[in-house]
Amino acid sequence: MSPAGTGPRQGGPARGRPRSEAVERAVVEGVMELLEDGVPLAELSIERIARTVGVGKATIYRRWSGKEELFVDVVRAAEPPDPELPGTSLRDDLVVLLESLRRRGLANRASAILHNVHAQMKSSPRIWAAYHDTVVLPRRRLGLEVLRRGRENGELRADVDMELLNDIIVGPLLVRTVLRPDADLPEGLAEQVVDTLLQGLRPVSRHA
Amino acid sequence: MSPAGTGPRQGGPARGRPRSEAVERAVVEGVMELLEDGVPLAELSIERIARTVGVGKATIYRRWSGKEELFVDVVRAAEPPDPELPGTSLRDDLVVLLESLRRRGLANRASAILHNVHAQMKSSPRIWAAYHDTVVLPRRRLGLEVLRRGRENGELRADVDMELLNDIIVGPLLVRTVLRPDADLPEGLAEQVVDTLLQGLRPVSRHA
Amino acid sequence: MSPAGTGPRQGGPARGRPRSEAVERAVVEGVMELLEDGVPLAELSIERIARTVGVGKATIYRRWSGKEELFVDVVRAAEPPDPELPGTSLRDDLVVLLESLRRRGLANRASAILHNVHAQMKSSPRIWAAYHDTVVLPRRRLGLEVLRRGRENGELRADVDMELLNDIIVGPLLVRTVLRPDADLPEGLAEQVVDTLLQGLRPVSRHA
Amino acid sequence: MSPAGTGPRQGGPARGRPRSEAVERAVVEGVMELLEDGVPLAELSIERIARTVGVGKATIYRRWSGKEELFVDVVRAAEPPDPELPGTSLRDDLVVLLESLRRRGLANRASAILHNVHAQMKSSPRIWAAYHDTVVLPRRRLGLEVLRRGRENGELRADVDMELLNDIIVGPLLVRTVLRPDADLPEGLAEQVVDTLLQGLRPVSRHA
DNA sequence: TCCTAATCGAGACGGTACGTCAGGTCTTCTT
DNA sequence: AAGAAGACCTGACGTACCGTCTCGATTAGGA
Secondary structure, eight states, X not given: OOOOOXXXXXXXXXXXXXXXXXXXXXXXXHHHHHHHTTOOGGGOXXXXXXXXXXXXXXXXXXXXXXXXXXXXXXXXXXXXOOOOOOOSOHHHHHHHHHHHHHHHXXXXXXXXXXXXXXXXXXXXXXXXXXXXXXXXXXXXXXXXHHHHHHHHTTSSOTTSOHHHHHHHHHHXXXXXXXXXXXXXXXXXXXXXXXXXXXXXXXXXXXXX | OOOOOOSSOSSSSOOSSOXXXXXXXXXXXXXXXXXXXXXXXGGOOHHHHHHHHTOOHHHHHTTOSSHHHHHHHHHHHHOOOOOOOOOSOHHHHXXXXXXXXXXXXXXXXXXXXXXXXXXXXXXXXXXXXXXXXIIIHHHHHHHHHHHHHHHHTTSSOTTSOHHXXXXXXXXXXXXXIIIOTTSOOXXXXXXXXXXXXXXXXXXXXXXX | OOXXXXXXXXXXXXXXXXXXXXXXXXXXXXXXXXXXXXXXXXXXXHHHHHHHHTOOHHHHHTTOSSHHHHHHHHHHHTOOOOOOOOOSOHHHHHHHHHHHHHHHHHHHHHTTTHHHHHHHGGGOHHHHHHHIIIIIHHHXXXXXXXXXXXXXXXXXXTTSOHHHHHHHHHHHXXXXXXXXXXXXXXXXXXXXXXXXXXXXXXXXXXXX | OOOOOOSSOSSSSOOSSOOOHHHHHHHHHHHHHHHHTTXXXXXXXXXXXXXXXXXXXXXXXXXXXXXXXXXXXXXXXXXOOXXXXXXXXXXXXXXXXXXXXXXXXXXXXXXXXXXXXXXXXXXXXXXXXXXXXXXXXXHHHHHHHHHHHHHHTTXXXXXXXXXXXXXXXXXXXXXXXXXXXXXXXXXXXXXXXXXXXXXXXXXXXXXX
């Protein structure tokens, strides 16, 4: 989803003054800076954003239908790119995936309230759907692809539900981000999660 | 955290008309009903709550310092009680714990927006702390206790990080609740998660 | 017409905090002062009035439905009281009436734009009706009463249309106020108008 | 005052696309039609006018500096031409003059809001001056000329103030138009006014 | 039984933000 | 260069809530 103005910018030849692309960037970056400056999310009114960025309110409403829709673009602009998978083994790929999530969690922690923006987006199903489709889903697909290859290579039991497995792997990071925001995401966490899962939980003595 | 009025209800002998406990209940239940009637969270102003419940605004502010603080009590009133643990085995205890989470997830799904209330609470660190301490933490302690007993009984490897393990177990439910609200929480999910984890992910043939 | 809030201030016992009468006065006087300070009428937004008087916009809208309705009260507050009629003769009464109009015209001239406020009121038929009924009509009735008495006393021809005569007497003042705002309203104008009319326009030699 | 654009249409040879004179007419007539269609004056924004007439906003601003300046041309376009004076007698000339005013009043009544446009023009001294100089003043000069001739012919007392007399004659029409918009302007009103004034107000019996 | 004081519903109060609309100015492409 | 179109910043519009503050009317003690 890109800026979502419902105006006549759809078809036909360009008529009238075209929208300035600089404004889009300025607004999104302005919001980001305000958040990083420690402005509480509740004080982020459209009015204030417009004032700070030096832009008319109408110019914002021309592109986004409201605060939430704007936040989608803000959060998306803060998303890191998809990681490069080494492809050497199931373990290595999973570690890289989780490490990417860990780094994102750290970054969001640093930029203060980006978290809450994330939470706020759940206010509207429509907004959440947009975020889900462009951010959550692609990552999930990537993880499932890694798992599928792992099973084909015999690195995973064939009878494990891939969807569930993906949830199990991603889960710990989410728990620490959402439910335990004071918990840290230490270096090596990605390896620890993957290795714990791949080694199994039962005592080794059982196999003797 | 109970109703939080900072008024003169602190020390000394009771003077003047005492606060009606019925009001507390009426307000919390009123909010709950509004949410269940499909009123979007964004339209839940203190003004509207007071109007609907038939209560003065000041009466609400006398008890809660704001919307978020009120929501804490609303969400807490919707929390199910801690489950009874059978204590027969690590697996059985974990299944009961997860099943309790699953049922809560389903209930919240039904009452539509309770989720968002949850998300909204993250706006204020103070509010979130209150919710975390009275709702999240006790459940977490319960889970860690179960795991500790499992390790003492030799049902778990001794070298696994208990904190991490708890996150791994709770994770899938959280992922489906937070990141994939369209995913369902089918019957048997609790067992599936626990068994998948306890059986390990590697192919059994490898150990032959 | 007094402050015209359409709120529930109609029947029943007084409920809730009563409206402060001081606000009414403060707003009306505030507008008056702004006008006297030379603020152009076009810059008199409700927003600015509220800001200047130190009052919430809602407080204004609670009493008046818009700028025009507020202006009615402003103009009315600037109206002088009905003059005391001597009753000694038709001429004396008419002079007093006109002199009152003349003084009002001078006062309005001084307070700069009150004129324009007057003009502005014609934007809405409803508003104008309110002004007409409470300000224009009573004065007109007073004038007609004076004329009626004059006819009964034999000071006027019996076949003259009283309504028309009233218009003839008031007209000159209105012309100078509305069409020739640069014309002055010199002392003695009232006497001059009345005497000119009562003496007739034809040369006296005609009666020889 | 003609269209007032301050653009490069002053001296030198014509360069680029010449201004279309049709636009001037189209805009003025468009406003007139909107008014006659019952559009309230308050809803007559430049924006709407441009949209309705199918013209760019800048095209309007190129010719008029604002709404009021445009209104001057609109009202002037609605002015009837100066009446032809018979010159047979003072009375006949005055009747023709007043009759012309009466007809204009009726026309404006019909086109509803033209009145208000008139009132609105008083917002700006500059605008009002323009209207006054091109519309009000010429008519006034005509009236004074008629009166002057009447005095020279011995049809008027020599000691009457001509300016005042003109105001007296025009006044009744203005009163009914401005202060009593519900009063009608019946046929024969012009004669009635003039004759009433010329016959004098005192009972004839007094001179016996 | 009265008195005192805090409570209750109601709603006015000074503010702030909402989302829309218009004012004038400025691009853009077309004529 | 002027045309229509429409984006741009500014600021007012009228509404809704915010959290606080009066109101008159209960409701419990304690005197």
